[in-house]
Amino acid sequence: xxxRRHGGGWDVERAGxxxxxxxxxxxxxxxxxxxxxDVAWRERQLLALERMMAERENELADALxxxxxxxxxxxxxxxxxxxxxxxxxxxxxxxxWAARRRVSTPLLGLPARSxxxxxxxxxxxxxxxxxxxxxxxxxxxxxxxxxxxxxxxxPSELAPASSALLARLxxxxxxxxxxxxxxxxxxxxxxxxxxPWDHILYTGGGAxxxxxxxxxxxxxxxxxxxxxxxxxxVVMADADLSVAARRIAWGKFxxxxxxxxxxxxxxxxxxxxxxxxxxxxxxxxxxxMFGEEPEQSESFGxxxxxxxxxxxxxxxxxxxxxxxVGGHANAxxxxxxxxxxxxxxxxxxAMQEEIFGPVLPVMRMEDLESAMRxxxxxxxxxxxxxxxxxxxxxxxxxxxxxxxxxxINDTMFFMSVPELPFGGVGASGMGCYTGQHGFNTFxxxxxxxxxxxxxxxxxxxxxxSTRKLEI
Ligand code: NAD
Numbered sequence: 001x002x003x004r005r006h007g008g009g010w011d012v013e014r015a016g017x018x019x020x021x022x023x024x025x026x027x028x029x030x031x032x033x034x035x036x037x038d039v040a041w042r043e044r045q046l047l048a049l050e051r052m053m054a055e056r057e058n059e060l061a062d063a064l065x066x067x068x069x070x071x072x073x074x075x076x077x078x079x080x081x082x083x084x085x086x087x088x089x090x091x092x093x094x095x096x097w098a099a100r101r102r103v104s105t106p107l108l109g110l111p112a113r114s115x116x117x118x119x120x121x122x123x124x125x126x127x128x129x130x131x132x133x134x135x136x137x138x139x140x141x142x143x144x145x146x147x148x149x150x151x152x153x154x155p156s157e158l159a160p161a162s163s164a165l166l167a168r169l170x171x172x173x174x175x176x177x178x179x180x181x182x183x184x185x186x187x188x189x190x191x192x193x194x195x196p197w198d199h200i201l202y203t204g205g206g207a208x209x210x211x212x213x214x215x216x217x218x219x220x221x222x223x224x225x226x227x228x229x230x231x232x233x234v235v236m237a238d239a240d241l242s243v244a245a246r247r248i249a250w251g252k253f254x255x256x257x258x259x260x261x262x263x264x265x266x267x268x269x270x271x272x273x274x275x276x277x278x279x280x281x282x283x284x285x286x287x288x289m290f291g292e293e294p295e296q297s298e299s300f301g302x303x304x305x306x307x308x309x310x311x312x313x314x315x316x317x318x319x320x321x322x323x324x325v326g327g328h329a330n331a332x333x334x335x336x337x338x339x340x341x342x343x344x345x346x347x348x349x350a351m352q353e354e355i356f357g358p359v360l361p362v363m364r365m366e367d368l369e370s371a372m373r374x375x376x377x378x379x380x381x382x383x384x385x386x387x388x389x390x391x392x393x394x395x396x397x398x399x400x401x402x403x404x405x406x407x408i409n410d411t412m413f414f415m416s417v418p419e420l421p422f423g424g425v426g427a428s429g430m431g432c433y434t435g436q437h438g439f440n441t442f443x444x445x446x447x448x449x450x451x452x453x454x455x456x457x458x459x460x461x462x463x464x465s466t467r468k469l470e471i
Pocket of ligand 1: 127128129130131132136154155156157158184185186189190203204205206208211225226227228229259260261354356382424429
């Protein structure tokens with residue numbers, strides 16, 4: 001088959017499969033003993049995860065710096081701190097969620113009791129991408145453990161320092177018989193996907209998402225897909241432009257734009273002169289945040305690799321758009337300046353696919369209806385943003401734009417609310433996690449009914465008769 005090319009030959013491929021089958025068998029054996037279902041075990045694992053993030057913060061931040069030039073503060077609030085917060089929240093609540101939940105039984109079924117019980121699914125495969133190479137696998141892992149499962153993490157090969165550290169630390173801090181990290185690329189992932197899992201959590205692009213879903217179908221494995229897309233950001237004429245510009249720049253330029261929920265493009269609903277004002281406000285805020293020469297700034301990250309650098313650069317070098325702010329790049333360090341594009345139309349390169357880099361196209365439209373029509377004509381985005389002071393506009397946007405998550409008057413901030421689910425819809429994914437939603441995703445909500453022995457009415461049993469039916 002085609003995979004022989006990657007593995008370097010039939011023997012290597014076979015060895016891979018056998019190795020992974022043994023790994024899975026080991027996990028299955030431990031899971032069957034009920035170790036992971038024990039709520040105290042789950043709490044200890046989550047606490048160990050919190051300790052791992054706190055005690056090894058420096059190493060974790062260094063790995064993120066090596067892979068993405070990620071600034072220290074972004075490493076903290078976008079990855080290390082987020083995992084700690086999520087693990088802690090799950091640890092403090094999981095006992096409540098893992099308990100039986102009574103439901104009422106209708107008269108016909110009485111005397112009886114009915115309840116649901118969340119049970120672990122078993123072995124969960126977590127496949128994650130490079131842009132948040134610690135937060136994405138570990139926040140997923142926290143939910144998987146909270147629900148009492150074993151886990152195999154396949155981190156991204158494009159963030160090698162983070163992936164290697166993850167493998168080392170997970171083995172050191174967590175139960176090594178229940179949590180495994182498999183580093184590797186396409187070959188390893190393909191082998192893993194050939195095996196039966198009880199659930200797969202995949203985060204990454206939609207093209208690979210389709211491969212994962214197809215592979216899972218062969219085993220009837222349920223799948224959570226956390227994908228991306230072009231998240232729109234609508235700015236109304238009544239918005240406070242300088243606050244909006246800051247909040248948009250914050251969401252766009254964090255991690256050099258390589259964030260799945262970054263505002264991908266702006267639609268300004270207003271006049272051409274208002275567009276000039278917005279661009280000026282963006283220019284000001286970029287200078288405030290990153291100085292006159294953002295390349296020297298310690299607050300601005302780098303593009304992950306040469307392929308993505310070339311891809312993002314091509315969006316700026318498109319003749320059809322005007323580079324209003326930034327535009328500079330340095331291939332050696334994979335630096336692309338915080339950039340704002342104007343004169344943007346739907347057919348320019350930047351509007352074709354998710355940008356995933358520090359480039360912000362600004363489109364202009366006459367009214368909210370046109371903006372929403374434009375958004376609805378495209379794939380359902382992972383996030384949508386609106387800046388306005390008008391409550392009626394807010395309600396229309398909320399009701400008429402379908403997306404995974406929405407934030408009004410800011411970008412990305414819903415990530416700080418533990419009770420909100422995180423997940424896409426349509427092309428931006430299926431299923432969700434974080435908080436109780438994650439606990440539910442990786443549990444089976446088993447329905448249980450216990451009937452009393454007495455009475456045992458003859459009514460429902462054969463032989464049937466018209467008399468019985470009349471009662
Ligand atoms: P990536 O290239 O790291 O791929 C993701 C994973 O798929 C990796 O572990 C990789 O090894 C594996 N993979 C690659 N090719 C494969 C193949 N042929 N078969 C099986 N597995 C394979 O990451 P990416 O796709 O570039 O990630 C960026 C995308 O992820 C963006 O679209 C972004 O919006 C999205 N994303 C979504 C979320 C979310 O939570 N919804 C978070 C971050 C990123």
